[in-house]
Amino acid sequence: MPDRILLTGGTGFFGRRIAEVLRERGHTVATPGRPDFNLMDPDSTLRTLEQVKPDTIVHSAAHYGGLGICVAEPVQIFQRNVIMGVNLLDAAAKVGAKKFLTIGSACAYAGAVNGDMKESDFWSGPLHPSVESYGFTKKVMEVGMRAYQRGCGMMGQMPIVTNLYGEHDVFGEYRSHVAAALIKKFADAVIEKKKQVVCWGTGAPVREFIYSGDAAEGVARLLESGYTDPLNLGTGIGTTIKELSEIVARLTHFDGEIVWDTTKPDGVMRKVLDVSKMESVLNWKPPTSLEAGLAKTIKWYMANKAEADARS
Ligand SMILES: NC(=O)c1ccc[n+]([C@@H]2O[C@H](COP(=O)([O-])OP(=O)(O)OC[C@H]3O[C@@H](n4cnc5c(N)ncnc54)[C@H](OP(=O)(O)O)[C@@H]3O)[C@@H](O)[C@H]2O)c1
Structure with a gap:
């Protein structure tokens, strides 16, 4: 049965894809935003929910970004x-409201996990210090949803989402994640006719990437499934930063040299989700290959570069 959904963060990179996919699947979706709907203000939040009267909340709003902002703003991010x-x-x-789905993050996992990250590892070990203040807020939400489930019967759900990329991402240096940052770096090098692009570290760390449109479909499927334990949402496919850079270089038509600045840190060597539970619970695998998703993203970025670069 279609839900009457209030989606937070509907103006954001991922929120706008979630809204599209939920509407395509027949749900009614309200996407109130600032200044009228300010989640930092309890009165504004309650007033909006009283107007919309949702039976389901999908919470995608957040204050965060890639490593730059996570290191610079730990207090604001946590608070x-x-x-x-x-x-x-x-x-x-x-x-x-009957259901509450919070968008989780693989940054909530411990900094050092052996092998691919399984849902059973969710509470094991300390978070990596660089993302602790952000990642831990996802754990706070998991505990909060369970409290409201026990106390008020409101069902809680949390997809633990791996690194996203796609159209409308944040490309500016301060908040961007690695895929968007590399797209901008190589596109700028082509425009400026540079013969060399310098990338951080050795290129050896392995990361996982999911196209935002696929991840939005995974969120919709989870919402409709009624499954209430935290569930990984990714591709389960590891890609080295070197491989990612080479794909982006090729798709942006950069034909110069990629130089690795090995004086810069690599971070955790491998971060990949175990998606076996996702595949069985949702009966689904993300259909878009990394190459195809990056091609769509780069096409959108080149057509909207000024607007995309201006989004801080
Ligand atoms: N991007 C990734 O790789 C990734 C990976 C895993 C999980 N996630 C999760 O995905 C979710 C969405 O991330 P995103 O990349 O779409 O972020 P984003 O593009 O930065 O969007 C954030 C959204 O939150 C809204 N927001 C921020 N503060 C607010 C406030 N006080 N009141 C109301 N709305 C507020 C923003 O509204 P304004 O337009 O007014 O600023 C914007 O719509 C987050 O929960 C994030 O943790 C993302």
Whole structure:
């Protein structure tokens, strides 16, 4: 049965894809945004929920980004994400919402996990210090959703999402993640006719990437499944940063040299989700290959470069 959904963060990179996919699947989706709907303000949050009267909340709003902002703003990231989540949980319970789905993140996993990250590892070990203040807020939301599930009967769900890329991503240096950052770096090098692009580290670390349109479909399938334990959402495919750089270089038509600045840190050597549970619970695998998803992203970025570069 279609849900009456209030989606937070509907103006954001991932939120706009989630809204599209949920609407395509027949759900009614309200995407209120700032300034009227400010999740930092409990009154504004409750007022909006009383107007929309959702039976389901999908919480995609966040204050965060790649390593740059995570290192520079640990206080704002921790404080804002916890306050926004708590305000929203409380307002959702007050208006009698039945379901609450929070977008989780693989950054909530321990910094050092042996092998691919399974849902059973979710509470094992300390987070990597660089993303601790962000990643831990996802754990806070998991505990919060369970509390409201026990106390008010509001069902909680959390997809643990791996690195996203796609159209409308953040490409500016301060907030971008690695795929978007590399796309901008190589595209700029081509425009500026540079013969060399310098990338951080050795290129050896292995990361996982999912196209935002596929991840949005995974979120919709989870919402419709009724499954309530945290569930990994990714491709399960590891790609080295060197391989990623080479694909981006080729797709942006950069024909110069890629130089690795090995004085810069590599970070964790491997971060890949185990997606076996996702495949069985959702009966689904993300269909878009990394190469095809990056090609779509680069096409969009080149057609909207000025607007994309201006988004901070
Ligand atoms: N990108 C990834 O690789 C990735 C990976 C795993 C998980 N995630 C998760 O995916 C979710 C969406 O991320 P994203 O990349 O789409 O982020 P984004 O592009 O930065 O969008 C963030 C959204 O949150 C809204 N927001 C921020 N503060 C708000 C406030 N006080 N009140 C109301 N709305 C507020 C923003 O609204 P404005 O337009 O007003 O700023 C924007 O719509 C987040 O929960 C993130 O943790 C992302």
